[in-house]
Amino acid sequence: AQKVTQAQTEISVVEKEDVTLDCVYETRDTTYYLFWYKQPPSGELVFLIRRNSFDEQNEISGRYSWNFQKSTSSFNFTITASQVVDSAVYFCALSVHSSASKIIFGSGTRLSIRP
């Protein structure tokens, strides 16, 4: 069975601080995909990144970076120089290789950036 754990329920930091959101996953499949989504107060989930199990390269996109480590089954998300607009609930998710492309979501981390 697959599982995604986001142990941090809520995080609050002051603007311009760096913050890391943790994600640990479980699966016995060798082919799988990992995702991060952002849910701002409006409610709509916004896709941020997809990583497949064969690509452990870390990725950076502006102030966002992702650290994928298969050895620890983790896919952590770091926001550098956080801004108030980064305040949202962030979900880590996992999908295994299948035609249905079902995604298992973690419980989410609520990130609050204080000015």
Added chain:
Amino acid sequence: SQTIHQWPATLVQPVGSPLSLECTVEGTSNPNLYWYRQAAGRGLQLLFYSIGIDQISSEVPQNLSASRPQDRQFILSSKKLLLSDSGFYLCAWSVYRDKVKEQYFGPGTRLTVT
């Protein structure tokens, strides 16, 4: 480009009344479609998914049903709403081919059962 629509945006319904939420996708063909529910302050629960017309899979037993009468239309229904059906309902789509696995979500419907 692809877009996904959901309506209504908000809905207040009394207990025991019927429900119909609609989701449509534009700009793609034969998408996988999904219905999720998010209770207040909670994570996402997958309710139904569909890989084709009239092909519906239910993830959890509940008071709801889903139908897919057309390729890009997905409907969530209930004959009699319960208080526990309140929540934020999200529709999503994905496309299996080309190894695109991520799902793209609609704006959601906030349902309050009173």
